[in-house]
Amino acid sequence: MEQQQTQDQAPRGGLSHSGMDAIASVVIFLIGVVMMIDNYKLGAGWASDGPESGYFPLRIGAILCIASVVVLLKSLFGKARKHEIFVSWKRFKLVLMVLLPTGVYVLAIQFLGIYVASALFIAAFMRVMDKYSWLKTLLVSVAVSVALYWMFEVQFMVPLPKGPLEALLGF
Amino acid sequence: MMRFTRKLFNKTSLLPLSLAAFACAATLPMQAAAWEPTRPVEVIVPAGAGGASDQMARTIQGIIVKHKLMAQPMLVMNKSGASGAEGIMDVKGSKGDPHKLMVAFSAIYTLPIAVNLPFNWRDLNPVAMIAMDEFLLWVNSESPYKTPKEYLAAAKASGGNFKMGGTGAKREDHIITVALDKVAGAQFTYIPYKSGGEAATQLVGKHIDSNVNNPSENIAQWRADQVRALCVFSEHRMTYKDKVTKDQSWADIPTCKESGVDVEYQMLRAFFLPSGTSKDQVTYYAELLKKVIATPEWKEYVAKQALKEDYRTGQDFVKFLEKDEAFHTKLMTEAGFASKK
Amino acid sequence: MEELEALFQGFALALSWYNIGMMAIGIVLGIVIGVLPGLGGPNGVAILLPLTFTMPPTSAIIMLSCIYWGTLFAGAITSVLFNIPGETHSVATTFDGYPLAQQGKAGEALTAAFTGSFIGALVAVLLITFLAPLVAKFALKFGPPEFFAVYLLTFCSFVGTGKDPFKNIISMMLGFGLAAIGMDTVSGELRMTFGWSELLRGVDFLIVVIGLFGVGEILISMEEGLAFDGKSAKINAKVVLETWKKLPRYWLTLIRSSIIGCWMGITPGGATAASFMGYGIAKRFSKDGDKFGSGMLEGVIAPETAAHASGTAALLPMLALGIPGSATAAVLLGGLMIWGLQPGPLLFVEQKDFVWGLIASMYLSNIAGLIIVLSTVPLFAAILRIPFSIIAPIIIVVCAIGAYSVHSAMLDIWFMVLFGMVGYLLKKLDYPLAPLVLSLVLGDRAEAAFRQAMMGSKGAMEIFWSNSLVGSITTVALLMLVWPVLSFAWSKLGQLRSAGGSR
Incomplete structure (x- = not known):
């Protein structure tokens, strides 16, 4: 079929798989940022009686950001990135x-x-x-x-x- | 085989049932009301399934079905999200819908203060209140404390190492705990659980030192002599004199005030319609509830749950709400529970 | 054997025609409720509760508990056939059940799921019969630190090394993030609602799952042009017997999952946690662990056995302690009180007839349930033969109804569509969905338990090793977490040694 021809070629007339991967990781990065901001406002420290309400979500947001940067770098420069079209x-x-x-x-x-x-x-x-x-x-x-x-x-x-x-x- | 079956049938509620039906047939007024529901009536319970509010709603539903007090069916819907804010906001948003009845408890005052919820009970149409729920101070029966004074003195001496368990944060149980802190100089570590049932088991398992559960939440453990009731946070002792445990009835439990701990707290159990509903509609439900609380099943229910019967409607109810709201606002601000935003 | 005597009296009580009739009605209703997403066990039982007020309590609870067994059995059906978990505890069943159905082995998968469920339930009922008082005491030992340790163990036993560890982490963190939306139970504050009152109630697990799995799956199969065909299963009774022949070889999985299930049911970890843990541990210890997810019978048996064992065992703390081990048990608990029974430590003493009648009915109704669900296998497998253009819109309609009925909120249907698109994208980009679902289900509970424990200990981490029970669970959990690293290092070391030796 058609996508057979486009495989292993530079993306033509569509977004490549790794391109989509990059976009998704940017969105996830933004979600992480929003989580960090909102929970920072709430109080994200370690109070005398244990973690405050924002403690875990803030860190979860941070982990999201870090992990999404890694995925972004991999999708842009990694060896194993897929060039075929994400979806024809x-x-x-x-x-x-x-x-x-x-x-x-x-x-x-x-x-x-x-x-x-x-x-x-x-x-x-x-x-x-x-x-x-x-x-x-x-x-x-x-x-x-x-x-x-x-x-x-x-x-x-x-x-x-x-x-x-x-x-x-x-x- | 048959013997056991028959034994069961005899034992179960067939007799009280027929009695109840008889009693009700006599009391049921046959007059035609000015307004009647034309669709199934949804009862919104802003609390989880199986909890005290839910049980009450379902008991009332059962009574209405059994005595055929309403032509239309009644559905109980749990909307417990965000400590009940989900249910409250849902009813607030259903302006003018006379087929939506909400079961209310003190969350209608505490939630708006604690989380800045854009809600006030004046956004709804008050129908009637039917009872007040009591709160008691409970400790594990293996602990040495027999009076609230002894217990609070020990809590004070421990320097904040006594743990009080309760339902949720910044709600009834938490309010009472802060009030106790203030009166006795104790500094309880308050641990919020999801339900009163959980707080009850945690007390039996000695993961906490005390809780301030409603009678219905601790009755099973009390009867099994796993927990001890120290006092009730109410002005007068409870009125139910039938023995619940081997040697105690609800009426035997002293009030906290008479034991020298001046803390009082009770919680309303009431019903609201959405705003924009007519006076006729309010009257219909107020009368319906009046019929419900006159049934023997309801009397049995309140006795078992040790609820204080207190039927109010109309202006009387509104006045009560105003006073109760002011009381809660004061407690909440003093406890520092008001939302920062 | 006092228990045996009481049990036989119970059988005598439960074996009346009236009660058997109630059993059959309950199970069939339960299957219907279990198959429809959005109508869960708690709804079903709650809706029928008022009807039972005029029945004798034993018959009433037999019928209601049968609804519950029915939903436990039936949760697997839509998971296997359409990748849509009908109940929250059958999410883990989709991982291997749906691939099996795609290979044309829906009948086998369903038979294995039902039989596993039955065995799990049987083990749990035996436990209730003979060890009730002991087990009730054990349940009381669980405070916040112990609960957290159990959740930690669930996470650690499930987190495998996926293809891309970073995508694994992202998926899990997204789940935690979704779980945190709404009111924080510990502090009573609102998190990440952005002033939007529709978000107050949080994002319900069921809506996310219906979207990710149900709608997402339809989008994927549409793109692949597969259109649900190639799945026409063998439809005859032989498949049941053939599958049964294969089951004995999974005895270890069955026993392991039953134990996990009983344990999680008693300590209210719940059937959902049990099913994930059952699946995770089976995957970890099976010889064919790598093939899990591609359609292994073992991967269907493990979560289903654990879920049903847990659902059954959850009734024990309800009866003996008055604490419900699951949402459905909570509604049943309310029912008991309305019938004039007081659940709690004295129930076994004061209401012997009732308790043993119920326990006896658990044996009978699970046997009846197994027969009924097995006889429906060909029927459900036949659904797969309905053409895609008819079944796909019906699935979407049922999903929409399911999403709506969770909170009666229109917004939730939109969320479902949104998560359908997200599911499609994530799946195409090789993000694993299982960690997201797991952390969405257990995330806020684990967090609450952790913070309750911290409040009690004034912020000291030592509380997680403060007694032998919590200490050993925490240690096992941490071992599970580092297990992949250890085994990797071990095999590398072995390779180095042998390489060194041969040189």
């Missing part, structure tokens, strides 16, 4: 095919309630990915939502977010 655009598109609808789904939960959003989400997947017939799609997606409703709201009485449809039906 073609494959990343597949990832986005799940990730973006999931984002939309979570957003929809806020407006439509979890049951309607779930039915739409499942239906969309079935139609777009495997092109199931409308009838099958409808049956599966509605059945799953109804089963979930029965299980959570009726049997276990766990209230989940509901939207206008449920309100209309009087639940």
Whole structure:
């Protein structure tokens, strides 16, 4: 396939694996810095009755910073760094095919309630990915939502977010 | 085989049950209320499952189900994150929702002071308070101390080596410990645990020298003669005269004040609705709770937990809250528990 | 044998049709609750508690404890099939269970998990039957220093030498950092909430795990185009018998994990800690230690046996001391009080019928549980045959519900998606996820125990060697920590010697 050709070559048209590694380590370094600052404000010393609340988190932040610098150096200058592309655009598109609808789904939960959003989400997947017939799609997606409703709201009485449809039906 | 089964069935609560049902059928007023819940009612417990608040909520839930006091079902939800701040903020954020009832205890005053939580009980709609919980000073029964004076003198002499265990930091138990420090000149090392149950076992295992648990948290150990009650932090002795241990009832425990240790502390057990709920809705729940506390099951429950029954609602309750809040604010500032920020 | 006599009376009590019916209902409910992430044992038991107020207490606790056994058994199911731990104690089961499922051996993995669970439970019940008073006394010996030593031992037994030690460290520290968000129980102060009240409650372990493992896994399989296929497991009853034939060779792992589990259940380390420790120690001492993580049956048996043994043993301190060894036990404890029973040292004396009825029911219901879950193996293995385009969105929906129901908070679903992306990235960059999960679960508890110990000793570290119990646990923990270095040095030394000899 395509990424076979790009292997062992300089990154072309995408981020290399070690490049991504470097970016991640910078993010981790920043997390460590934030932890250190916040916990320093809280008091991170060793009081008469043992460590204060910020004592451990401050040190954990420091360890994060040190370890992330090592990982960064390794990813930039190490011998074993991987030059192949982190993820090809073609494959990343597949990832986005799940990730973006999931984002939309979570957003929809806020407006439509979890049951309607779930039915739409499942239906969309079935139609777009495997092109199931409308009838099958409808049956599966509605059945799953109804089963979930029965299980959570009726049997276990766990209230989940509901939207206008449920309100209309009087639940 | 059958013999044992039958024995069990006879032994268990079938008889009290039928009695209770009978008693209740008689007391249940049949009038139609002005407002009634139209959806299941969530009871938010800002404490962990199995703790005293949770048990109370679930007992009430059981009583309501058994006596059919409410048409809609009732769900108990534990929101114990951040010492209960999670539950408190959740109810604060549910303005105008009459299907959310919160079980409150003194965290409604102490939490905002200790962690700068943007909350005040005035952000909620007070429904009713149903009881006060007592606190006692407990020591291991193998220790030589028989009176609070003796114990506190020994604690003072040790120069800060006596360990007091309690639930959480900057909360009820911690407040009482600081008050004891002040009255007796003792300097307890306060060790915060996750729950009263943990503090109870730690006392039996002699990892701490004393705790100030509620009656319900230490009753098992007390009855097994593993811990000794020195005094109760209340104005009057408790009223339950049935023997709990071989030779003591709750009423036999002296108050701390009569033993020469002038520290008093009790904790409310109350219910709140979110703000923006109507007067009818408050009245509905206040009446519901009134019916609950009239049942024999509730009487049995308070006796077992040695709770002090104290039903207040309306203006009476608000006045109590104001006074109690001032009391806590004073204690918290004196103890130096107020958040630095 | 006073215990045996009492136990037989207990059997007589538990063996009524009514109670057996309650057992079956409880186990099936428990399996359902265990399979759905977000609905945990504590929720399940708490929700059903009010229904039991009108039942005789023995039947009620039999049903509720069966829900608990059911969740303990079922936690493994989603871990093996979808890499999503249905319960917190089955995270360690995913490490080898999911690779097995990917190789088409889901049936074997599930059978091994269930059987291991059963054996762990059996050992724990035997312990409760014969050693209850002794064990209860042992549990009382545990104060803050001892607790910290136990957590330290869990960490040290689990921390192996990963591929990249620095990524290992980062992963573990990220877990500690996440665990520290929210209120610090020891001082009552807020940490790293940045004035955001939604963060008050901290980041729940379950949400992180659902995101990292569940959603992250779907993203990975999507990219790899694998789409969950190639996993169609053998679906017949033979797989159970075939797996059973292989199990006796893991007797040492079974015994070791049972002991670890019992110990962690009694000293409320909990089933989660037990499962990690069971896995870590099995990996350390197994001949095939290096192959762990690539789909070893032993790696499934070890954590499951420990988790179930611990979950069962956790009932002992609840009954004998009145302290719950787990969250579910805490709810059961509340139930006991509502039924008018007072858990604690006197329960064994005053409520003999109840206690022995319950203990007898533990034997019976674990046997019943094993039969029920084993018969569901083909059913669950068949789920893997559902096409990806249907099962993937359903998994995401169930994950979202699970994440929401932990705190009834919309934000948590967003966190789940976020951790899904983080999980995808970290996995692609070869960061191990296990240390993150472990330190997230145990981090704040270990810290609290450490600080409680320090308060008691006024800051003196000697407290961790102040008596033989805590001293020996701490020493073993430290030995575990340096073990890889020592064994490395040892083998190097050996090589040098032999090299020197041959020259």
